[in-house]
Amino acid sequence: MNNFWIILSHTYMSKVKTKSFVVTTILTLAIVIGLSNMTNIIGFFNKNSSEKIAVIDETSELLSPLQEQLKLTDSELILENYEAGAKEAEKAVEEGEYSGLLILDVDEANLPVATYKSMSISDVESYTVLQSGLQQVKTQMAANQINLTQEQLAALYEPVSVERVALEENAKTEEELSQARGLVYVLLFVIYFAVIMYANMIAMEVATEKSSRVMEILISSVSPIKQMFAKILGIGLLSLTQLILLLGVGYFSIKQNLDSMEGGFFSVFGFGAVSVSTIVYAVIFFILGYFLYATLAAFLGSLVSRIEDVQQMITPMTLLVVAGFMLAMFGLGNPDAPFVAVTSYIPFFTPMLMFMRVGMLTLPAWEPILGIAILLVSIILLAIFGARVYKGGVLMYGKTSSFKDIKKALQMTKSEK
Template sequence: MNKFWIILLHTYLNKLKTKSFLVTTLLTVVITLGLTNMSNIIEIFDKGGDKEQIAVLDTTGQLYEPLKEQMSTLNKNLRLIEFDGTEKEAEKAVEKGEYTGFVQLRYDQEHLPEATYKAMSVAESPIFTDLQAGLQQMKTMLAASKINLTPEQLQQLYEPVSFEKIALEENAKTEEELNQARDLVYVLLFVIYFAVIMYASMIAMEVATEKSSRVMEILISSVSPINQMFAKILGIGLLSLTQLAVLLSVGYFSIKRNLSSLEGGFFDAFGFGNISLSTISYAVIFFILGYFLYATLAAFLGSLVSRIEDVQQMITPMTLLVVAGFMIAMFGLGKPDSPFIVITSYIPFFTPMIMFLRVGMLNIPVWESTLGIAILLGTIAFLAVFGARVYRGGVLMYGKSNSFKDIKKALQLTKKE
C-alpha cells in the first residue's frame, strides 16, 4: 500500500507542476472571471461610447413622437432623432457613420403604421427587433382605437389565459422544481462531458508516456498492476478536483460579489434554492462513478500503445461513447420518460449522464437508481480486473501497437508471467 501512495502522489505532483496544467488553469480562471463579470465589462465599454442613433423619416408627421415614447421603454440605449432631409440624404448620412441606420415611417392603405429600416448591415438584430416591437405596439393601439376598444378591453384581450398544470402522481415535482432540476442536470452533463474528455485522456497519455520511457518495466515488476492503475487514476482524479476547486472558487466569489445587491443566497439567485439534498447527492455519486468508469477504461487503453502519438487513436471509441451519451442526454432533457431514455439509462457507459437525468427530473422508484449505481459499480469492478490484466501485459508491449487486437496479445503476455 505504501507503493500505491507513492505512485499516486508522484502522479499528482508531477502533473500539478507541468506548464500545460498551470497555463490551462490560468487561462480557464481568466475566462471564468470574464464570463462572471461580463455585464460589468459590457458596461465599461458602453460608458465610453455614445448611444446608437437612428434617424427617423416620418412622412406622416404623426408617428415619430409615439414611436420615440415606445422606444424609451424598450431600449434606453437607442436614440431616435427626427431627420428633416430626404431618403437619399438619410442614406448618405448612414454611409458616413452619422447614424447607425434610419427608419422611414408611413401609413398603409388602412391608415396603420408601417416602416422601412435601412442600415449598412442588418446584422444588428436587437435594433431591428426593438424597432419592430415598438411599431407593433403602436399599430395595436391605433387598430384598437379604430374599433373603439377601451384600454381596459385591449388589456383584457391580450391578457394570457389561465392554464394550471397539476401532476396526479404522488409526490410529483412541480414545474418550478422541474425547471431547477433541468438546469442542474444540464450543468452536470457538461461537467461530466468535459471532465471525461479532458482527464480520461490525461490518464491514457500518462500511461503511454511512462511506457515510452521504459519506466514501466521497472514499475510493473515491483507494484501490483491494479494498484498502479488505480494510483494513476486517483492521482489524475485529485488533479481534476484541484483544478475544479480553483475554478469553482473563483467563479463563486466573483459571482457572489456581483450578486451582492440581490435578495436571497447565492443558489437562490440562480434558481437552485429548492433543489433537494437527494438530487445533489445523486449528482455527486454519478459524477464520481462516471469518472472512475471512463478513467479505468482509459488507463488500460493507454497501456496498449507504445507511442504518445497513438493515444488519441486508441481512445477515440471511448470519446465517441461519451459524445453519444451526451447527445442522448440532450434529447432526454425534453422527454425524460421516453422508453429510449429508460433503456439507455441502464447501459453502463451512458448511465452516469442519463440515469441522473431521470433521477433529477422524474420521481423514479429508488430501486431503479440503485440498479443504475449497481450496474456502474459492477462495470467498474469488471474493468478494474480485466483492465489490470490487460494493463500488466500491455505495458510490456512495444513497437507498433494501436489496434484493439492488441488486447488479446496483452492478455497472453499476462498469462506467461
C-alpha cells in the same frame, strides 16, 4: 503498499506542478469568472453606447407614439426627426453620425409601414426593437379604427391562463424543476469535460511512460495492477483539485451576480436552492463515471507504445462519452422519455443519464440505487479485465494496429503466470 502511494503521489505532484496544468486552471478560472459576470461586462461596454436613429416621418404622426412606445420598453435607442431628406440621411448614416435611417409611412388601410436602412443588415438588435415598437403602434391604431377601448385591447392580448398540475405524488413544482435543471445542466458539462480530459490524461500518462521505457523499470519493482490504480487515483485527485477550484469560484461568482442574472439563459436554467439529494447524487455519479472511464482509458493506454497512437485507441471511448452527453442534453427537455429511461441503465451512459433523471424527475429510490449498483459492478468487472490487459499491455512494444492487441495483452498476462 508503499510503492502504490509513491506512484500515486508522484503522479499527482508531477501533474499539478506542470505549467500546462497551472495555465489551464488559471485560464479556465478567468473564463468562469467572465461568464458569471457577463451581464456586468456587457453593461459596462453598453452604458454609454446609446444608438441614434434618423427618422423621416412621412405622416408626421408616427414618430411621437413610436418614441413613447420605446420609452415603455426601456430601449436605449434614440429616435431623431430628420428633415433634410432621405439622400442626406443615408449619407449621415454612412459617415457614422447615425446608426440607421427609419422611414415611416402608412399603407392603404392607414396603418404603419416602414423601411429601415443601415450599413449592414446584421444590425438585428436595433431592427428588432423598432419592429416590435411599430407593431405596438400599429395595434393601437387598428384598435382605434374599430373603436376598441384600452381595456378591451388589453383583454384581447392577455395571455391565456393555463395552470399546470402534476398528478404524480411528490412531483417537483415548476420552480423546483427550473432550479434542478440549472444544476443538472452545469454538472452534465462538468462530468462530460472531466471524463474526456482526465481519462485522456491517464491514457497519455501510461503511453508516455511506455514510450520512454520507464515502464520497464517500474514493473520490476511494482506490479502493473498497482501502477494502474495508483495512476487512476492520482489523476482523480488532480481532477478533484481543479474542479473544486473551478466550481468554488464559479459558485461564489454566480452568487454575487445572481440579482443581475435574469432573462435568457438564467430564466430557463435557474440557480436557486436545490435539494441536498440532487447534489449528493451529482457527486456519486461523477465519481463513479470517472472511475469507469478512467479504468477503461488506463488499459487502452497500456496497449500503445507511441503517444501518437493514443487518440486513435481511445476514440471509441470518447464517442461513448459524447453519445451519453447528447442523450442527456435531449433528456433535459424530455426526461421521462422511454428510451432515455432505458439507456440510463447502460453503464457507459448511466453517470449522465441517470443523474439527469434524478435531478429532473421524482424517481423511486430503487432506480438511482440500481444505477449506482450497475456502475459499481461494471467498474469492478472492467477493473479486473482491465488489470489483466494492463499487465500484459505494458510489456507490449511496437506499432499498435487495432483492438486485436487486447488479445495479445491477455496472452502475455497468462504466459507470465
